[in-house]
Amino acid sequence: xxxxxxxxxxxxxxxxxxxxxxxxxxxxxxxxxxxxxxxxxxxxxxxxxxxxxxxxxxxxxxxxxxxxxxxxxxxxxxxxxxxxxxxxxxxxxxxxxxxxxxxxxxxxxxxxxxxxxxxxxxxxxxxxxxxxxxxxxxxxxxxxxxxxxxxxxxxxxxxxxxxxxxxxxxxxxxxxxxxxxxxxxxxxxxxxxxxxxxxxxxxxxxxxxxxxxxxxxxxxxxxxxxxxxxxxxxxxxxxxxxxxxxxxxxxxxxxxxxxxxxxxxxxxxxxxxxxxxxxxxxxxxxxxxxxxxxxxxxxxxxx
Amino acid sequence: xxxxxxxxxxxxxxxxxxxxxxxxxxxxxxxxxxxxxxxxxxxxxxxxxxxxxxxxxxxxxxxxxxxxxxxxxxxxxxxxxxxxxxxxxxxxxxxxxxxxxxxxxxxxxxxxxxxxxxxxxxxxxxxxxxxxxxxxxxxxxxxxxxxxxxxxxxxxxxxxxxxxxxxxxxxxxxxxxxxxxxxxxxxxxxxxxxxxxxxxxxxxxxxxxxxxxxxxxxxxxxxxxxxxxxxxxxxxxxxxxxxxxxxxxxxxxxxxxxxxxxxxx
Numbered sequence: 001x002x003x004x005x006x007x008x009x010x011x012x013x014x015x016x017x018x019x020x021x022x023x024x025x026x027x028x029x030x031x032x033x034x035x036x037x038x039x040x041x042x043x044x045x046x047x048x049x050x051x052x053x054x055x056x057x058x059x060x061x062x063x064x065x066x067x068x069x070x071x072x073x074x075x076x077x078x079x080x081x082x083x084x085x086x087x088x089x090x091x092x093x094x095x096x097x098x099x100x101x102x103x104x105x106x107x108x109x110x111x112x113x114x115x116x117x118x119x120x121x122x123x124x125x126x127x128x129x130x131x132x133x134x135x136x137x138x139x140x141x142x143x144x145x146x147x148x149x150x151x152x153x154x155x156x157x158x159x160x161x162x163x164x165x166x167x168x169x170x171x172x173x174x175x176x177x178x179x180x181x182x183x184x185x186x187x188x189x190x191x192x193x194x195x196x197x198x199x200x201x202x203x204x205x206x207x208x209x210x211x212x213x214x215x216x217x218x219x220x221x222x223x224x225x226x227x228x229x230x231x232x233x234x235x236x237x238x239x240x241x242x243x244x245x246x247x248x249x250x251x252x253x254x255x256x257x258x259x260x261x262x263x264x265x266x267x268x269x270x271x272x273x274x275x276x277x278x279x280x281x282x283x284x285x286x287x288x289x290x291x292x293x294x295x296x297x298x299x300x301x302x303x
Numbered sequence: 304x305x306x307x308x309x310x311x312x313x314x315x316x317x318x319x320x321x322x323x324x325x326x327x328x329x330x331x332x333x334x335x336x337x338x339x340x341x342x343x344x345x346x347x348x349x350x351x352x353x354x355x356x357x358x359x360x361x362x363x364x365x366x367x368x369x370x371x372x373x374x375x376x377x378x379x380x381x382x383x384x385x386x387x388x389x390x391x392x393x394x395x396x397x398x399x400x401x402x403x404x405x406x407x408x409x410x411x412x413x414x415x416x417x418x419x420x421x422x423x424x425x426x427x428x429x430x431x432x433x434x435x436x437x438x439x440x441x442x443x444x445x446x447x448x449x450x451x452x453x454x455x456x457x458x459x460x461x462x463x464x465x466x467x468x469x470x471x472x473x474x475x476x477x478x479x480x481x482x483x484x485x486x487x488x489x490x491x492x493x494x495x496x497x498x499x500x501x502x503x504x505x506x507x508x509x510x511x512x513x514x515x516x517x518x519x520x521x522x523x524x525x526x527x528x529x530x531x532x533x534x535x536x537x538x539x540x541x542x543x544x545x546x547x548x549x550x551x552x553x554x555x556x557x558x559x560x561x562x563x564x565x566x567x568x
Contacts, residue, residue, distance in 0.1 A: 153393050155430070157430040161418065161425065161426050164439060168419050169458070233436040235435050235437050
């Protein structure tokens with residue numbers, strides 16, 4: 001027996017870009033974060049060939065979870081075809097040899113920035129969200145050591161103070177994205193900068209959601225069938241964006257989260273934010289037999 | 304006919320607050336040395352002394368912000384009995400939020416300067432677990448009204464308010480949950496004399512209306528004379544004299560107290 005029989009043949013890089021110890025670190029911390037829903041776990045974030053803040057946290061989780069049969073979908077602000085999404089998708093396919101897709105129903109692993117797809121995710125799907133700032137307490141407590149103590153004590157009173165201030169100043173809750181939410185009745189997390197529209201989709205969802213912040217080196221998760229409750233006053237109900245009655249000018253679909261496109265005459269037109277849902281709607285209109293999945297929102301109302 | 308009488312008995316009130324034998328040093332500096340104090344329900348205890356006499360340290364210990372090396376601290380309340388210095392962080396926070404109110408000399412210590420005034424008061428209730436916006440709003444308005452804060456400035460941030468107003472916001476925050484104990488650390492120092500008189504008036508009226516037990520720390524004998532029932536004189540971390548307010552002011556025994564009272568006159 002010689003040393004060369006015990007070692008692997010030389011390769012340009014490990015499968016899935018990250019080396020074995022990096023993946024082990026990620027797996028251990030993912031397991032920990034699934035075990036304590038919503039609790040931020042520090043992890044050793046590695047360098048990936050992308051700038052911090054562009055989804056390095058999400059990319060590391062995706063690279064750890066993929067195998068050659070995983071179908072990968074990457075979304076950026078709802079769109080599959082933006083530069084960032086296309087680059088990340090191509091990178092994962094190149095280093096892990098995975099098939100890619102744009103169809104939410106076909107995907108096994110969905111890495112996303114700022115949106116959750118409109119079609120309901122299943123038990124066998126994993127959603128990876130990129131998080132720029134994982135600490136929901138940062139606006140009320142800039143000292144991270146004290147913030148960690150506050151998490152340990154479930155001392156979240158000041159989060160409501162933030163909402164109180166917004167109602168007093170503006171007459172309504174102004175928090176548009178990263179709406180702080182209580183996970184499993186214990187930890188308050190920031191659900192990454194998804195709009196208010198998407199937060200109810202996480203509540204008792206069938207799929208696993210992993211949220212990872214590469215620059216801040218924190219990972220947390222919402223396991224399947226876990227309560228995710230946005231923080232609200234008992235007498236001021238939670239409201240999603242009023243997009244229920246808007247119609248997409250390109251696909252004609254109504255009742256989903258829209259991107260507003262300002263027009264030259266000062267008005268705005270709207271375009272469905274989940275681009276793949278728009279594409280599917282157009283295909284279904286043009287030819288029969290296009291299968292569209294069940295959506296979380298029906299007629300603009302959360303079902 | 305025989306008349307039966309109850310055996311004579313003394314009506315005993317137990318002190319609400321009891322601090323026993325506390326000592327605290329910061330490195331080589333002994334800030335407080337073996338100090339004991341007590342205050343009965345509804346009583347106002349004044350602590351006077353020069354700068355560096357340990358009076359503020361003692362007050363911070365009463366607010367459980369600092370834990371002394373030795374000594375015990377009890378509050379005679381329904382659900383708290385043990386030595387409060389031995390409570391864990393969580394229990395300490397809940398106790399401070401619900402049972403003890405404090406007004407600092409420097410409003411920056413007690414207030415969130417950029418939040419609204421009513422929000423500052425509401426924070427107290429939020430920490431205690433209140434989650435209804437209407438209730439928070441009503442309670443904040445009521446507490447600010449009780450501390451004679453002009454209600455048209457309800458949502459102005461404290462940073463835009465005058466010093467006297469900031470102290471009123473602190474006071475409203477302290478009394479919002481009707482605490483058993485109110486701690487005042489030089490509440491009027493730094494205010495001009497007329498505003499000082501107004502704030503003292505408010506304190507006096509609150510004390511009469513609500514019968515809150517207060518501990519007031521000041522180097523200003525005038526403030527202590529106006530408010531306190533009983534006075535404790537501290538010097539170099541030790542208590543040099545205690546007694547009823549009149550007694551201390553009319554007939555000081557300790558040379559240092561004599562000096563202090565005469566310096567005032």
